[in-house]
Amino acid sequence: MPLHFAPLRIPLQRRLQTAAVLQWVFSFLVLGEPRGDPKTTPPGIPKPPPGPLHFVGRGVFCAAGGCRAAPWLSVRRRPPPPAARRGGSAQLCTLLFALALCGPLRAPALLYALWLWADRHTPRRGGRPSRWVRSWPLWNYFRDYFPISLRRTAPLEPAGRYVLGLHPHGVLAAGAFGSFCTEATGFARLFPGLRPPRLLTLPAWFRVPLLREYIMAGGLVSSERSSLEFLLGQPGGGHVAALVLGGAPEALDAHPGALRLRLRHRTGFVRSALRHGAALVPVFSFGENELFRQVSNPPGSALRALQARAQRALGVAFPLFHARGVFQYDFGLLPFRRAVCTVVGRPLLLPRLPDPPPEAVGLWHGRYLRSLTQLFEQHKAEFGVPPERHLSFV
Numbered sequence: 001m002p003l004h005f006a007p008l009r010i011p012l013q014r015r016l017q018t019a020a021v022l023q024w025v026f027s028f029l030v031l032g033e034p035r036g037d038p039k040t041t042p043p044g045i046p047k048p049p050p051g052p053l054h055f056v057g058r059g060v061f062c063a064a065g066g067c068r069a070a071p072w073l074s075v076r077r078r079p080p081p082p083a084a085r086r087g088g089s090a091q092l093c094t095l096l097f098a099l100a101l102c103g104p105l106r107a108p109a110l111l112y113a114l115w116l117w118a119d120r121h122t123p124r125r126g127g128r129p130s131r132w133v134r135s136w137p138l139w140n141y142f143r144d145y146f147p148i149s150l151r152r153t154a155p156l157e158p159a160g161r162y163v164l165g166l167h168p169h170g171v172l173a174a175g176a177f178g179s180f181c182t183e184a185t186g187f188a189r190l191f192p193g194l195r196p197p198r199l200l201t202l203p204a205w206f207r208v209p210l211l212r213e214y215i216m217a218g219g220l221v222s223s224e225r226s227s228l229e230f231l232l233g234q235p236g237g238g239h240v241a242a243l244v245l246g247g248a249p250e251a252l253d254a255h256p257g258a259l260r261l262r263l264r265h266r267t268g269f270v271r272s273a274l275r276h277g278a279a280l281v282p283v284f285s286f287g288e289n290e291l292f293r294q295v296s297n298p299p300g301s302a303l304r305a306l307q308a309r310a311q312r313a314l315g316v317a318f319p320l321f322h323a324r325g326v327f328q329y330d331f332g333l334l335p336f337r338r339a340v341c342t343v344v345g346r347p348l349l350l351p352r353l354p355d356p357p358p359e360a361v362g363l364w365h366g367r368y369l370r371s372l373t374q375l376f377e378q379h380k381a382e383f384g385v386p387p388e389r390h391l392s393f394v
Contacts, residue, residue: 004329013144018326018334020141024177025333027214097209116209123206123222125230129196131183133217139182146291146340148178150185153375154346158193159237161278162347163228163269166242167261167372168285169250171292171321174335175285179342180242181218190344197240198231225272232276242283243269251319252297252307256290257389259376263369264393270350270365277352280364282345282372286383291335295320341383345375369393 100109122128142148156162166176179185180197187197200223206212221227223243231241246262253260273280297303297320307318325332348371350364376391 006327006329013141017141017145020138021145021334022326023138024142025172025335027211112209123203123212123216124224124227126234127198127216127219127221128213129198129219130217131196133214134181134196134219135183139178139184142182143178143184146174146178146287146335146338148175148185148340148342150179150187150190151341151343152190153344156191156194156240156279156281156344156347157237160347161232161237161276162194162240162281163232163273163278164197164240164242164281164283164344165269165368165372166244166283166285166342167246167263168254168258168288169244169246169248170254170285170288171251171294171319172335173244173288174291175288175340175342176242176244177218178340179285181220185342194238194240197242199242199244200227225268228269228272229275232272232278241278245269249311252304254289254292254319254321255294255296258289259385259389260392260394262394263372267361267365270368271356271361273350274353274356274360274364277350279347279349280368280371281347282368282375283342284345284372284376284379285340285342286379286385287338287340290338291340292321292323294322343375343379345371 097109097112100106164180166173166180176199180187180199188194196219198219198221201215201220203222203224205215205220206222221231228241228243231239245266250260250262253262270280272278295303297307303320310318322331323333323335324330325334348364348368353360373391380389381387
């Protein structure tokens with residue numbers, strides 16, 4: 001198959017858009033994910049694979065998903081993963097840090113090491129979002145590459161607390177990042193009075209020097225249970241916790257047109273919301289699964305069996321995906337230019353139950369599924385989803 005190269009004469013705006021997405025992919029995929037540590041990672045947090053990125057064929061890559069839901073959100077429990085080494089960004093940042101310690105920057109590096117120790121609890125205490133970083137012009141180019149848009153169907157009162165359930169995971173959760181970790185799509189304008197949303201991700205990210213500061217500035221926080229409890233338990237209103245509820249395993253189903261969500265057995269987020277009287281808000285990103293192509297892996301296939309086996313052993317999914325490159329359109333790490341519209345549904349108001357019984361958790365979990373289904377059905381025709389297609393919960 002011949003390669004289709006990008007033309008030499010491309011408007012500067014499109015080149016800047018490609019550069020913005022390239023740095024995002026480089027930061028969150030090529031640099032890799034740090035490894036779990038049983039001393040600081042709570043039981044059930046999955047361990048990333050031996051390498052965040054593996055070349056497995058012409059234009060096909062394997063990587064774990066980006067923003068993940070912690071397994072405590074599910075009723076299913078896993079034993080704590082064994083100790084694992086850090087890789088990717090951890091190796092690079094650690095190398096830079098070690099070079100600074102051995103060179104003329106030793107004094108600043110030592111001071112930063114003391115800062116890391118003193119600041120170690122911040123990712124579990126709401127992080128450190130920066131409106132300045134969230135408003136960088138860079139993110140406007142990132143938004144326009146796809147483009148990504150954010151739509152409000154109902155207001156969110158500033159006095160409330162909210163748990164946003166984000167669906168689907170996709171391969172890299174670009175819609176979730178663009179909508180809730182930046183101001184490029186106008187979150188503050190659409191939902192005035194709310195604080196910057198916090199997007200939960202793996203705790204091990206925040207043990208990497210320098211990288212932790214970058215991702216916290218965008219609003220990323222640890223996905224430990226205590227992190228969500230802290231966010232929802234803060235005095236005052238306007239606190240927003242955003243969770244990609246399907247987690248990385250849902251990335252295995254992130255094929256174009258796929259509507260399979262791993263949500264039926266995930267009830268921990270409902271329990272936390274009930275404890276604090278927080279509202280549940282369904283969010284669906286139309287077009288998220290169209291950004292990458294994935295090697296066919298239907299349930300029952302040999303590849304899916306191998307992926308499931310690797311997931312049980314390592315606690316993380318291995319989607320084999322490909323998209324386009326910087327200078328050609330046939331393979332590579334960059335997502336396709338496909339529109340993503342993140343639609344925020346109506347809040348589902350929950351009562352405050354400090355010790356919610358299983359019956360209440362099951363009741364509100366079922367209502368959340370129905371609310372998400374209604375949101376999808378109301379908007380699917382606008383985004384080209386055939387009327388006979390519906391969400392599937394597993």
